[in-house]
Amino acid sequence: MAGAVSQPNVVYAPVKRRSALAQFCIAQPLGAISGVAIVVMLFGGAFAEYVAPYDPLAIDFGAMLAPPSWEHWMGTDAFGRDIFSRVIYGARTALTIGFFSSLFGCVLGAILGVASAYFGGRIDMLTQRFIDIMLSFPIIVLALVVVAMLGRNLVAGVDVNLIVAIAIPIVPKVARVVRSAALSIREMPYIDAARAAGFGHLRIIFRHMVPNVAAPFLIMFTAFIAQAILLEASLSFLGLGVTEPTPAWGLMLSGNASDFYREAPWMILFPGLAISVAVFAFNLFGDSLRDWLDPKFKV
Amino acid sequence: MTDQIAFDRRQFLQTSTALAAATAGLGLFDAAPANAQAPAPRRGGTFTFAISAETPHYDAHGSDTFATLHFAAPFYSTLLQFDLADYPKVKADLAREWTVADDLMTYTFRLVTNATFHDGTPVTSADVKATYDRLRAPPTGVVSTRQATFADIDVIETPDAHTVVFKMKAPNPAMIEHFASPWNFIYSAAVLARDPNAPRTTVMGSGPFRFGEHVRGSHVTGTRNDRYFREGRPYLDGFRGVFMTQPAAMMNALQGGQVLAEFRGISPAERDRLVQVMGERVRIEESSWTLNLLIVFNTEKKPFDDVRVRRALHMAIDRRAGAQGLARTATLRDAGGLIRPGSPFAIKDEDLLRMPGFGRDIAAARAEARRLLREAGVPNLTFVLHNRNLAQPYTPAGIFVVDQWRQIGVNVEHRQSETSPYLAGMSSGNFDVAVDFSNLFMDEPSLSLAKYVSFNRAPENRSRAIDAELDRLYAAQGRERDFQRRYDLIRQFERRALDQAYQVPLLWWHRIVPTHRTVMGWQMSPSHNLGQSLGDVWLNV
Numbered sequence: 001m002a003g004a005v006s007q008p009n010v011v012y013a014p015v016k017r018r019s020a021l022a023q024f025c026i027a028q029p030l031g032a033i034s035g036v037a038i039v040v041m042l043f044g045g046a047f048a049e050y051v052a053p054y055d056p057l058a059i060d061f062g063a064m065l066a067p068p069s070w071e072h073w074m075g076t077d078a079f080g081r082d083i084f085s086r087v088i089y090g091a092r093t094a095l096t097i098g099f100f101s102s103l104f105g106c107v108l109g110a111i112l113g114v115a116s117a118y119f120g121g122r123i124d125m126l127t128q129r130f131i132d133i134m135l136s137f138p139i140i141v142l143a144l145v146v147v148a149m150l151g152r153n154l155v156a157g158v159d160v161n162l163i164v165a166i167a168i169p170i171v172p173k174v175a176r177v178v179r180s181a182a183l184s185i186r187e188m189p190y191i192d193a194a195r196a197a198g199f200g201h202l203r204i205i206f207r208h209m210v211p212n213v214a215a216p217f218l219i220m221f222t223a224f225i226a227q228a229i230l231l232e233a234s235l236s237f238l239g240l241g242v243t244e245p246t247p248a249w250g251l252m253l254s255g256n257a258s259d260f261y262r263e264a265p266w267m268i269l270f271p272g273l274a275i276s277v278a279v280f281a282f283n284l285f286g287d288s289l290r291d292w293l294d295p296k297f298k299v
Numbered sequence: 300m301t302d303q304i305a306f307d308r309r310q311f312l313q314t315s316t317a318l319a320a321a322t323a324g325l326g327l328f329d330a331a332p333a334n335a336q337a338p339a340p341r342r343g344g345t346f347t348f349a350i351s352a353e354t355p356h357y358d359a360h361g362s363d364t365f366a367t368l369h370f371a372a373p374f375y376s377t378l379l380q381f382d383l384a385d386y387p388k389v390k391a392d393l394a395r396e397w398t399v400a401d402d403l404m405t406y407t408f409r410l411v412t413n414a415t416f417h418d419g420t421p422v423t424s425a426d427v428k429a430t431y432d433r434l435r436a437p438p439t440g441v442v443s444t445r446q447a448t449f450a451d452i453d454v455i456e457t458p459d460a461h462t463v464v465f466k467m468k469a470p471n472p473a474m475i476e477h478f479a480s481p482w483n484f485i486y487s488a489a490v491l492a493r494d495p496n497a498p499r500t501t502v503m504g505s506g507p508f509r510f511g512e513h514v515r516g517s518h519v520t521g522t523r524n525d526r527y528f529r530e531g532r533p534y535l536d537g538f539r540g541v542f543m544t545q546p547a548a549m550m551n552a553l554q555g556g557q558v559l560a561e562f563r564g565i566s567p568a569e570r571d572r573l574v575q576v577m578g579e580r581v582r583i584e585e586s587s588w589t590l591n592l593l594i595v596f597n598t599e600k601k602p603f604d605d606v607r608v609r610r611a612l613h614m615a616i617d618r619r620a621g622a623q624g625l626a627r628t629a630t631l632r633d634a635g636g637l638i639r640p641g642s643p644f645a646i647k648d649e650d651l652l653r654m655p656g657f658g659r660d661i662a663a664a665r666a667e668a669r670r671l672l673r674e675a676g677v678p679n680l681t682f683v684l685h686n687r688n689l690a691q692p693y694t695p696a697g698i699f700v701v702d703q704w705r706q707i708g709v710n711v712e713h714r715q716s717e718t719s720p721y722l723a724g725m726s727s728g729n730f731d732v733a734v735d736f737s738n739l740f741m742d743e744p745s746l747s748l749a750k751y752v753s754f755n756r757a758p759e760n761r762s763r764a765i766d767a768e769l770d771r772l773y774a775a776q777g778r779e780r781d782f783q784r785r786y787d788l789i790r791q792f793e794r795r796a797l798d799q800a801y802q803v804p805l806l807w808w809h810r811i812v813p814t815h816r817t818v819m820g821w822q823m824s825p826s827h828n829l830g831q832s833l834g835d836v837w838l839n840v
Contacts, residue, residue: 064624078628243714244698245702263840
């Protein structure tokens, strides 16, 4: 007689799947810390009206050049304006210009890079030579030329031309990296299949190629926010970016700050620190994101 | 010579004495004179100095920025000039002597006979006539910002090659000072005949230095004019004016000796830094300044054609607080009316308090300003403030007024431009509201008030306003010889100007000039327009 075969009573413990965020924090602790710094800056910039203790534009001649105190945590400038409040509002300026410049530059660069790789041949050759020319200019020189040519164009308090000026030097750098990633994707069988199915170029590029270069795109996007912030600060310092009395970190380092940095070093210390922290945070976050997303770095 | 003008000389001396007392009271020449015990001048050397803005063109007749004078004055001569050792008296330049008729209707100048232009042609009365004709009635396409000043000239006669006679339509007690204006470069009649606008783009004068080169964004150079008509001058072999628009760069250049002077003026903070770092190597001279900033409303644009809007914006500015605060960090010092505070025809403090926009109760003034804006239908007014991209004192002034207007709910975008586009925007009327300047070379009311005369008579009136009442009062005060009656007419003019608020004074400047101790022969004055020919400057090295 056939004996009954008893099944072993195995109970599998439920697999605890950590969220992507938790995995990132564990794998990239420095990235997580920089991410927190970015979130704090974003929060401060977005809710500056509620976070900042003073109106950043309000002049108080009675409190000129006051050192850091309980009343003014980061002291005041030569007009008696609260530096802490100006640094918080400055985050809004820096992040807005940084984010949109990087976004604009990266999107344009990605489209150019993918198209160049996809079409190949003469289009690729011409695009790459154009990018070579663009890359031959130092980033600050190219931005200076563009901002001098375009002038100012304020939309909702943001200088759109300044964003364009900062975005243009980003375009060739992104295009070059994205093209190299897209070249390998172009040879994939599913691209051939899409072509065989009669899909148009636009559909193949945007539906099948662009999503596959998302990882390098995201990494560059975060890294270029840092560069854009630095560039905005440089242009403002040179008097070509944001103008007084708008709170902007680079601008806070120029003007009266250069007159009073001996008597009131806090006028340059805190905006300088803000620029450093922001640039460091975005760079570190970008690096961590690359390490986490790119399989080559997981070996 | 001047003996023939008994009445006016007396009046002139009274005015001069009052002015000297006033300027002394204001702290003019705080520092010791540069050349109190100066050694004998030495010849030779190239003098390098900083110019903190670059001139948009070379024509002083159509300019009112120091950038033109500091660039071009060494290349040109004028009929008379101010004697800075005895300011505000005048002395000879191309005119070796002059007479003024008792009725102030005729001015006769006898020119030096050895003056030549840099192309070798002699300077004659025909050149003076052509110059002054261009100043008072410029041909089409030529801009003269001194048209109103010389409107009283009827005819200019040239009885011989070295005599010029000015016949007036009406007496003007300040005319002799106007002939000493540093802006009235004498141009060659032959050059003007070929192209009336030639002085905008070419330099050809009879001054102590010949034009060398102008490299845009970099420098201007001049070399000694060996055929200069004043014996033994200039002392220098040449000069080099370096354009330095960034104050930090200029301070470093002064400290390092790359430039030996900056004649426009630096801020109190910059002065303190130079003294701290350079010690005895730097000479600092200070003076009140015949220069003020104005807020000008473009009356051809809405809503600034409405007096309620202009007056509201005028009243919202707390000038007294601004003067106190900005004096510590900027080259701004005094709150005052249309005439420089402390000068003979300036408004008295107690009277100024009663003028709109100058009262002590700023809260009440701002409440009234808000009411006026509501009444005008623009309670949430937004506009662009056109300003010059110069650190001192334009940027602090812009920051200050933006803050003041925010306090009555007005939203302002502060837009700064380099000197050329800034001036082009002002001249073409391509602005809403602007920070303007009144750049005077002496405390003569006809000069100070000329900017407020109707636009069709005075192109330097950037508000583009036409006001017959102001024109009438301007003409009346200019002809009035009695001090008190003239003072009263000026007060009427001032009241009308501030009531209508086409353009309103913001703050008056304070001049601080640094020079290296090796720079000799240059004289400090309350105007940065004077004494820039460099003919007497020498280097003690």
